[in-house]
Amino acid sequence: DAKTTQPTSMDCAEGRAANLPCNHSTISGNEYVYWYRQIHSQGPQYIIHGLKNNETNEMASLIITEDRKSSTLILPHATLRDTAVYYCIVRVGRSNDYKLSFGAGTTVTVRA
Amino acid sequence: DAGVTQSPTHLIKTRGQQVTLRCSPKSGHDTVSWYQQALGQGPQFIFQYYEEEERQRGNFPDRFSGHQFPNYSSELNVNALLLGDSALYLCASSLTHGPGGGTYEQYFGPGTRLTVT
Numbered sequence: 006d007a008k009t010t011q012p013t014s015m016d017c018a019e020g021r022a023a024n025l026p027c028n029h030s031t032i033s034g035n036e037y038v039y040w041y042r043q044i045h046s047q048g049p050q051y052i053i054h055g056l057k058n059n060e061t062n063e064m065a066s067l068i069i070t071e072d073r074k075s076s077t078l079i080l081p082h083a084t085l086r087d088t089a090v091y092y093c094i095v096r097v098g099r100s101n102d103y104k105l106s107f108g109a110g111t112t113v114t115v116r117a
Numbered sequence: 118d119a120g121v122t123q124s125p126t127h128l129i130k131t132r133g134q135q136v137t138l139r140c141s142p143k144s145g146h147d148t149v150s151w152y153q154q155a156l157g158q159g160p161q162f163i164f165q166y167y168e169e170e171e172r173q174r175g176n177f178p179d180r181f182s183g184h185q186f187p188n189y190s191s192e193l194n195v196n197a198l199l200l201g202d203s204a205l206y207l208c209a210s211s212l213t214h215g216p217g218g219g220t221y222e223q224y225f226g227p228g229t230r231l232t233v234t
Contacts, residue, residue: 039222048121048207048225049160092159103173104150105209105223107159 009093014112017087023080025111027093030074035097038069039105040078042089049092049107052078083115119144121210121226129232130198138193138229142210149191150223151183152207160207166191167213195231203233 010028017023039054060067066079092110152160162175166185209223
């Protein structure tokens with residue numbers, strides 16, 4: 006699976022959009038981009054995933070660049086409850102490598 | 118619809134002892150993965166069970182073993198506990214045979230906090 010690079014930490018104001026970048030310059034054509042988050046002392050929570058088209062669900066939007074070398078997770082209206090570590094993971098959607106490889110993630114702090 | 122459940126929530130053991138952690142997958146899921154998360158680090162993959170067989174294993178010693186039951190629930194066993202085994206142990210469930218086949222996103226339980234003294 007391709008490696009990802011994320012900023013170590015970022016702050017966001019409550020009520021504003023939070024834009025979380027992820028670099029995955031070595032991604033291959035059959036690899037998806039997945040986002041999870043982990044609120045303190047809880048299990049990771051699936052947020053969204055995509056292949057090449059932008060995706061949106063009730064939690065967030067995922068914008069993937071045309072060359073697929075980077076992506077941005079957007080939390081449209083950040084709340085204090087969005088404070089968490091956010092993990093960007095790339096993996097083949099269907100393969101015999103089933104694991105999720107977590108990096109260090111981005112620690113997002115939403116401030117009032 | 119029940120999510121992934123794990124038991125116990127917290128556990129304290131002594132070096133050299135053995136421990137068993139339990140996981141019930143999300144309703145409708147048939148695959149269970151286990152992860153270890155040390156303090157301040159991301160989760161590390163231990164192994165995955167499907168159809169009661171271990172089908173992939175991460176870089177963990179044989180002291181870590183598992184089992185999956187016919188109802189898809191799973192156990193993680195750790196023998197000869199070391200201080201370094203202190204961590205949050207996470208179970209994740211997923212569906213292998215969904216529409217169109219393939220594996221899908223994994224849903225995590227709240228974890229079991231193991232402390233080895």
